[in-house]
Amino acid sequence: MSTPHKVSTEQARALNAYVRLMRAVEFVTRRISPHLATHGLTWSQFEVLEALNQFGSLCQNTVAEKILKSPANITTVIDNLEKQKLVRRERSAEDRRFVTVHLTEEGRRLIHEACPRHIAAIVEEMKILSKSEQEELSRLCRKLELKEGK
């Protein structure tokens, strides 16, 4: 984004930080992703399984919140996970609008196998940063995420 438009020094600094941020995520993601492919999982599928493993069975709306995706999207991801028999849908008895999603035994086995490797891959990526650098990165990113001043 270092554009031909005239920008002040301050704007250039902000833009540079932004571009670096985007590129870092792009490259880190690219290096981590292959680990998931070996388990036959896409990124979103992994995130859904992980959320179910961590929080227990959830309704689809909650899954969407956890992995920061739209409900419409969750439907298709769950569809594909169900085809692979990694999760099971269950229409709630009390309120029939809700669909609760459960891990199957198969799904639980897979995520228990994939998760440690995934964590290891992430740690491997981040350890290029020192302890204090990791903490500083967390702090800065949290500020960007919240940005309530907006």
Add this chain to the structure above:
Amino acid sequence: MSTPHKVSTEQARALNAYVRLMRAVEFVTRRISPHLATHGLTWSQFEVLEALNQFGSLCQNTVAEKILKSPANITTVIDNLEKQKLVRRERSAEDRRFVTVHLTEEGRRLIHEACPRHIAAIVEEMKILSKSEQEELSRLCRKLELKEGK
């Protein structure tokens, strides 16, 4: 990614930094994106137009490198831009394997209109961080991006 798996303190710190990083990008992107929609552009379409505006006409392979996407993907994005008459394809005369992509007048006009707003939106997001924080973020992200030690 704070998982139920046992992780050491060091792993937890690395994971936390990673999750913060991902979420920050997710939220910042979400807040910036609406600006593009007002110009009828998707994220990728904008990136392609911007690359052409910045570097001049490029062949598709180069566009793919600039915006960090696969060549297969570029084909469809350019297809959609061409439908809107924002870019023009031209088979290279010297080496007919290459397709050079040019901005049309329409495309140039649009990107000149959209770019400043986009930059403003980014600056608005990043200015929650101080000068030195922006610089530190750039430095940390650059380290993550390169990570040649791998």
Add this chain to the structure above:
DNA sequence: GAGTTATAATTCGACATCGAAAGATTAGAT
């Protein structure tokens, strides 16, 4: 209890994304 409003999930259409395979073209080797 009938009508309104709210919420959960799905469907639909458009676009993005990638890997793999295919097609076209060039460059290099012999």
Add this chain to the structure above:
DNA sequence: ATCTAATCTTTCGATGTCGAATTATAACTC
């Protein structure tokens, strides 16, 4: 000159992504 390898683009199939409209259900109001 011909064969081979490399390179650029496209096509194909699968998945993901979203907003908007739709369906099903529940809760609320009067």
